[in-house]
Amino acid sequence: MSERQVEVEILRYDPETDQAPKLQSYSVPCQEEWVVLDAITYIKDHIDTTVSFRWSCHMAVCGSCGMMVNGEPALSCKSFLRDYPDKIRIEPLAHFPIVRDLVVQLDDFMEKLNRVKPYIIPKEKKSVSDGQHKQSPAQLKAFNQYTLCINCTLCYAACPQYGLVPDFIGPAAMALAHRYNLDSRDGGRDQRQEVVATDEGVWECSFVGACSDVCPKQVDPAGAIQQMKIASTVDWYKEHLMPWSKP
Amino acid sequence: MEKIQIDIAIVGAGGAGLRAAIALAESDPNLRIALLSKVYPMRSHTCAAEGGAAGVIKGDDSLDLHFSDTVGGGDWLCDQDAVEYFINEAPKELTQLEHWGCPWSREPDGSVAVRPFGGMKIKRTWFAADKSGFHILHTLFQTSLQYPSIRRFDEFYTTDLLVEDGRCQGCTAIEMSTGLMYQFQAKSVIVCAGGAGRIFSFTTNGAIKTGDGMALAFRAGVALKDMEFVQYHPTGLPGTGILLTEGCRGEGGILVNKDGYRYLQDYGMGPEPPIGEPVLKTMELGPRDRLSQAFWHEQRKGNTIPTQWGDCVHLDLRHLGEKKISERLPLVRDLSVSYVGKDPVHDLIPIRPVVHYMMGGIHTDINAATTMPGLYAAGECACVSINGANRLGSNSLSELLVFGKRAALNAIEYISSSGKDVDDAAVTKLANEAQGRITTLFQKSNGTETISGLRKEMTDTMEQGAGIYRTEESLKETCNKLNELRSRFSAVELNDKSNVFNTDLFSALELGAMLDVAETVAVGALERKESRGSHQRLDYTQRDDNNYLKHTLAYHDKTDAPRIDYRDVVITKSKPGVRDYSGGKK
Numbered sequence: 001m002s003e004r005q006v007e008v009e010i011l012r013y014d015p016e017t018d019q020a021p022k023l024q025s026y027s028v029p030c031q032e033e034w035v036v037l038d039a040i041t042y043i044k045d046h047i048d049t050t051v052s053f054r055w056s057c058h059m060a061v062c063g064s065c066g067m068m069v070n071g072e073p074a075l076s077c078k079s080f081l082r083d084y085p086d087k088i089r090i091e092p093l094a095h096f097p098i099v100r101d102l103v104v105q106l107d108d109f110m111e112k113l114n115r116v117k118p119y120i121i122p123k124e125k126k127s128v129s130d131g132q133h134k135q136s137p138a139q140l141k142a143f144n145q146y147t148l149c150i151n152c153t154l155c156y157a158a159c160p161q162y163g164l165v166p167d168f169i170g171p172a173a174m175a176l177a178h179r180y181n182l183d184s185r186d187g188g189r190d191q192r193q194e195v196v197a198t199d200e201g202v203w204e205c206s207f208v209g210a211c212s213d214v215c216p217k218q219v220d221p222a223g224a225i226q227q228m229k230i231a232s233t234v235d236w237y238k239e240h241l242m243p244w245s246k247p
Numbered sequence: 248m249e250k251i252q253i254d255i256a257i258v259g260a261g262g263a264g265l266r267a268a269i270a271l272a273e274s275d276p277n278l279r280i281a282l283l284s285k286v287y288p289m290r291s292h293t294c295a296a297e298g299g300a301a302g303v304i305k306g307d308d309s310l311d312l313h314f315s316d317t318v319g320g321g322d323w324l325c326d327q328d329a330v331e332y333f334i335n336e337a338p339k340e341l342t343q344l345e346h347w348g349c350p351w352s353r354e355p356d357g358s359v360a361v362r363p364f365g366g367m368k369i370k371r372t373w374f375a376a377d378k379s380g381f382h383i384l385h386t387l388f389q390t391s392l393q394y395p396s397i398r399r400f401d402e403f404y405t406t407d408l409l410v411e412d413g414r415c416q417g418c419t420a421i422e423m424s425t426g427l428m429y430q431f432q433a434k435s436v437i438v439c440a441g442g443a444g445r446i447f448s449f450t451t452n453g454a455i456k457t458g459d460g461m462a463l464a465f466r467a468g469v470a471l472k473d474m475e476f477v478q479y480h481p482t483g484l485p486g487t488g489i490l491l492t493e494g495c496r497g498e499g500g501i502l503v504n505k506d507g508y509r510y511l512q513d514y515g516m517g518p519e520p521p522i523g524e525p526v527l528k529t530m531e532l533g534p535r536d537r538l539s540q541a542f543w544h545e546q547r548k549g550n551t552i553p554t555q556w557g558d559c560v561h562l563d564l565r566h567l568g569e570k571k572i573s574e575r576l577p578l579v580r581d582l583s584v585s586y587v588g589k590d591p592v593h594d595l596i597p598i599r600p601v602v603h604y605m606m607g608g609i610h611t612d613i614n615a616a617t618t619m620p621g622l623y624a625a626g627e628c629a630c631v632s633i634n635g636a637n638r639l640g641s642n643s644l645s646e647l648l649v650f651g652k653r654a655a656l657n658a659i660e661y662i663s664s665s666g667k668d669v670d671d672a673a674v675t676k677l678a679n680e681a682q683g684r685i686t687t688l689f690q691k692s693n694g695t696e697t698i699s700g701l702r703k704e705m706t707d708t709m710e711q712g713a714g715i716y717r718t719e720e721s722l723k724e725t726c727n728k729l730n731e732l733r734s735r736f737s738a739v740e741l742n743d744k745s746n747v748f749n750t751d752l753f754s755a756l757e758l759g760a761m762l763d764v765a766e767t768v769a770v771g772a773l774e775r776k777e778s779r780g781s782h783q784r785l786d787y788t789q790r791d792d793n794n795y796l797k798h799t800l801a802y803h804d805k806t807d808a809p810r811i812d813y814r815d816v817v818i819t820k821s822k823p824g825v826r827d828y829s830g831g832k833k
Contacts, residue, residue, distance in 0.1 A: 014745045033486060033586075045699035049751045050743040054290075056453035059489045059582060061381055062290045078585060099424050100748040106287065110401075118389040120348040132345045134357030140350060147350045147382065151289045176389070183348060 006030045006081060008039050010051060011091040013098050021098065023089070024048075030081050036088065037065055037076040040102075053102035060216055063152035066093050067102050073157035073214045093157040095166075109153050112169050116177035116195050121188025139184040146179030146224055148217040155211035155221055161204055168204040169196065171211035171221030178224040181231075197232040205229075248678060249429045252669070253279040253398070255658050256418055256433035258405045259460055260284035261291030262380070262644065263626030264439035265387035266340075266651030267658075272394035274659055281431055283400045283420050285455065285753070288388045292441055292453045293647070296380020297492035297578060298364060299372035300644035302337035305361060308369040310334050317642060318821045320366040320534050321606075321635020322780035322790065324473065324798070326817035329613045333633045333642075333649050340648035341373050349386040350375050352575075362575075363497040363527055364641045366534035366828070370527070372641040377492050377578045383644055403429070404753055405459065407681040408436060408467040408622065411673040414665075415467070415622035419681040423753065426746030428685065430678035432669040435621045435658040438464055438609060439651060442627040445757075446765040447602040447714075448706035451483055451490040460628035462760035464609040465767070469617045470800035470812070472630040474607035474764070475771035476781045478638055479715055481538035483601025485556030487586055491579050491598060493640040496531040498575050499523050500564040502538070503595075504550040510560070514541040516828045523566050529830040536637040536781040537828060539600035543715045552597065559597035568592075600715060604643065606634045606781065607771070610800060610814075615654035620665065623658050625650040632798065632816075636780020689752055694740025698754045701739065705732055705758075705765055713769050718785045722773040729766045730808060736762060767801035767809050774811050775799060792823050 008028050013021035026047050028039045037055055044051050053076075055065040060078040067076050068091040070084065081088075096104035126133070155171035156162050162170050177196050181189040196202055205225045212222040255271055257264045260282050268282045284291065303313050313334045318325045345351055345359060352360045352374050364372040375382040391397055403420040409430070410416065417433040440460025444452025465471050481502070482491045496502070501522060504510045509530065512519045516533040520526045531538075542560060545551055551558035564572055564579075569592045572580055576591070583589050589596050608630035611617055615625045625631075626647040633646060705728075712725025736759060743751035777791035778784050797813040804810055 014747060016745050016747055044750075049698065049741075049754075050745070052748045052750045054286075056286065056290055056292065056455045057295050058453065058487060059295060059586075061294050061378070061578075062292070062453060064286065064290045080585075100745070103748045105424075110287070114392050117393070119393050120346070120390070122346070126346060128339050128342050128346065132342050132359055135353055136357045137353050137355060139357070140353050144350055147385070148378075149385075150294075150381070151287075151385075180348065185346070185348060 002032050004030050004032060004081070004086070006039060007087040008043065009087070009089045010040070010043070010102065012101055014100055032082060034081050035077050036069055036079040036081060036090065039081065040076060040090065052100045061150060063150035066152045066154050066157070067091065068094055068157065073154035075152060075154070075216050078216060093153060095157050095163045096153070106153065108166065109156060109170070109173070112173040113151070113176065116169065116173045117188060117192050118176040118180060120180065120183065120186050121191060122185065123187030133185050135184050143179050143182035146175045146182070146219060149175055149219045150217055152216065154214045154216065158210040158214040160208055160210065161206050165204060167200045169201050171225065174201065174228065175219055175221035175224040178228055193232065193235070196228060197235070202229045202232055248682060249427065250432060250675070251281060251429055252432045253281045254433065254662055255435045255437065256281045256283060256431045257437045257439060258283050258418060258463065259438065259440035259626070259628070260288040260399070261439065261441055261626065262293035262384055262387060263647035263651035265391050266648050267437050267439060267625060267655040268397045269387065269391050269394065270652040270655035271659065272396045274656065276396055278396060278659070280397050281400055281433065282397055283403045283405055283431070285402060285404045285423070285459070287401045288399070289385060291384060292456055293384040294381045295451070295453060295490065296644055297377045297490060298494040298497065299362060299374030299379040299641045300341055300383065301364065301367065301371050301639070301641040302341040302373060302645055303334065303371055304338050304359065304373070305371065308371050312368050313371060315821060316367050317633065317639055318635070319824070319826050320639040321637055322826060323796065323821070323823040324635030324779060324816055326613070326632035327819040327821060328817050329631050330633045331819065332613055333646060336649040337645040340645060340652065344383060344386055344648070347386050347390045349382050352376055362494055363525065363532055364639065365493050365496065365532050365538070366528060366639040368528050372497065374494060377494050377576045380644060404756065405463060406685060406756065408463050409674045409677045410467050410619065411670050411677060414620045414667065416669045416674050419678050421685065423748055426749060428682045430675065432671065432674055434662040434667070434669060435623065437623040437625065437654045437658055438628055439624070439626045440628045442605045443761065443764045444602050444605070446705065446709050446761045446768065448710045449488050450602040451480060451488050452602070457757035457761050458764035459757060459760045460624070461608055462763045464617060464622065464624060465763055465803045467619065468803065469619050469622065470610040470802050471764070471767045472607055472610035472632070472798050472800055473771070474605070474767040474801055475775055475799060476606035476636050477602060477713070477768060478535055478604040478606060478781050479539035479600040480603035481535055481542060481600050482562055482598040484582065484586055485554055485559050485597050485599050488601045489582050489586055490601070490603065491562065491582065491596065495562060495564055495576060495579055496525070498571065499525050499567055500562055501531055503561050503563055504545050505552045506550065510545050510550060511538065511541055514544065518830065518832050526830055529828055533828040534637055534639060539715055540783060542600050554597050557599065559599045561595035562598045563595050564591040565593065604638055606630070606636065606638050614657045615650045616657055621661060623654040625654040636782060688755060689741065691741065695738045696735050697740055698751070698758055701732055701736060702758055705729065705762060709765055709768070713772055716783050716785050717772055719773065722769055725769045726766070726773055726808065729762065729769055733762050733766070763803070770809050770811060771799040771801055796823060
């Protein structure tokens with residue numbers, strides 16, 4: 001196994017002692033197959049135990065370890081060192097307040113996720129003894145892509161609009177609203193529209209598409225938001241031009 | 248110290264904890280619920296489960312078959328009353344998840360699809376592609392958001408259970424973002440904090456799986472049961488230990504050694520069926536313990552493939568074709584390409600056995616109740632004894648649903664029938680003492696031991712002495728080492744003196760929990776002088792029902808190794824027999 005010396009710069013910030021964040025540099029002997037997270041845990045274990053960051057699964061499914069790697073939002077457990085030069089800069093996810101070092105505050109995202117009602121609002125009450133819903137593979141496929149969101153919030157760090165307008169509900173939460181709207185078991189779209197078909201919702205998106213570019217799970221939140229815009233426009237026309245068409 | 252007064256506290260917000268929380272909120276909207284976790288719910292390790300969840304649903308299946316597969320798979324160390332309850336409830340819980348929106352994979356007619364899994368005689372594993380745990384976790388988490396009575400305390404590390412008058416009356420937890428200690432006064436506590444795979448060096452488990460919940464109950468005086476039974480999953484990616492689901496083999500994948508030979512047929516799991524026509528409960532669809540043990544023998548025979556990450560065998564999925572692999576196993580393909588540079592469509596995938604699951608855990612009965620009034624446990628941290636000496640793949644996701652709910656309902660029953668309130672003064676005193684212990688650890692200076700150093704010595708000795716095959720000699724060495732590490736832990740060095748998200752402190756607390764849990768594994772294994780399921784002794788190679796058809800109970804000792812006791816296995820209708828994975832051909 002070949003080894004490579006990599007200079008890893010980490011943004012350090014402890015609100016108890018620091019006026020402002022600053023970069024701290026570490027020289028790390030890295031194995032060729034390592035990911036960026038491996039270099040950071042090496043620092044934690046062998047060089048500086050005070051570095052704070054979140055991580056768990058090391059397989060890109062828990063969504064804990066999102067960071068800015070050389071300026072781009074990425075999951076550090078799936079960012080391979082082989083794809084980076086010998087100097088790497090690690091910073092906390094953009095657009096979120098820093099709690100400490102690479103740990104950011106997620107309260108705003110959690111609140112927005114809650115607000116879009118990301119759960120089945122059943123068309124009709126059904127008890128477990130009534131058995132399962134039928135859902136064809138095609139009906140599943142209609143929304144399945146939007147179920148894949150791991151809530152890593154890379155898309156919020158990438159979204160220029162969220163950076164400018166913090167009230168924007170943002171890509172991941174909108175994609176999850178869309179996911180439930182499209183589910184054949186769901187009847188809650190009207191309730192979600194009150195949240196997403198607003199100036200804080202779909203109409204805030206400027207369709208830069210950065211969210212879909214950085215999504216590690218190919219959820220395509222930008223596509224979801226565009227589809228919601230079109231559907232919301234159709235709603236508007238139905239309501240204003242064809243009031244009789246509304247059930 | 249901030250004081251939170253509630254009815255029921257849940258420690259852990261993964262699959263079991265969320266299921267419990269929803270059951271509480273649904274039962275009584277006026278219940279005051281606190282859901283604590285050291286991570287945000289969606290980071291919980293349930294998300295890493297891939298293959299699926301078992302539940303009898305199809306016409307060709309029966310509850311009896313699921314029962315006999317599970318009990319035989321567990322080498323008759325399962326409590327059969329608990330298994331029976333579990334098997335009855337599992338399909339209801341999986342249907343409930345379907346109603347909550349879980350994107351289960353479907354048959355062309357729109358019904359939920361099932362796939363074959365190891366040790367199961369009939370296809371009964373519900374799945375959502377190969378991201379079943381992820382979807383179960385997110386479905387539960389998102390569903391839980393509609394219940395305002397579930398008050399979440401995300402990123403709170405629980406340090407102690409508060410036990411007064413022999414009853415569990417709450418817990419203390421540190422808010423990680425501020426370092427502030429809170430006391431949660433609760434009439435009942437449900438521990439759902441997951442497994443402890445991190446006590447080994449090579450594991451599928453995420454960094455958070457450090458046995459915190461097990462240690463909480465253990466230190467409070469509740470026994471840990473059957474801890475020596477540690478499951479090695481046969482197909483982990485070398486280097487990282489990333490799991491490749493058993494669904495790979497369920498879909499028809501095969502295991503071959505360096506000669507391309509399907510070696511499992513040499514270990515009582517043959518005969519070899521044609522490639523692409525897997526026969527249930529034989530060969531690659533044998534149980535995990537047998538497959539991992541077969542690897543060990545192949546390695547000794549020199550039939551494995553040396554790689555930069557150690558010896559491996561190959562998982563071959565190529566015959567499944569690109570369409571099926573992408574549809575049924577997309578994550579496996581992604582992980583394999585990314586982490587070992589092998590595309591399952593075209594390449595053999597190097598794999599090796601990897602620590603995956605603790606069959607043992609907090610001793611609970613069929614009600615998910617511990618022996619301590621007010622304290623319940625569910626999920627991997629608990630041992631309700633449905634898994635016995637070896638868990639069958641896809642039973643654990645169903646288990647956390649069934650017993651998460653059961654723990655909740657019984658906790659409600661307990662608080663309404665006992666009628667006892669929290670003793671504020673006494674519990675506050677206990678909480679202050681817990682705070683004192685943390686402060687002492689936090690302020691200590693001039694430590695001589697590092698967290699990472701002690702942790703490495705622990706994981707190394709576990710791997711060396713308490714792995715797939717064990718001996719008295721290897722286990723004694725491991726026990727001695729763990730004993731030594733426990734005393735050295737008191738000299739651990741904490742460099743980080745910040746109150747804000749101090750991961751140095753939490754790593755130390757996690758290491759303390761792991762050392763306690765590791766010792767119960769090693770001591771339990773040393774004392775169990777037989778081979779059963781995942782516990783294999785080279786010096787006692789046979790199952791010994793006369794002496795060891797018993798559960799091991801490990802009790803905490805403040806200054807010494809755990810004290811070991813035993814308890815009878817509940818046998819209702821299946822007498823111990825021969826585990827046959829030969830397809831009847833022997």
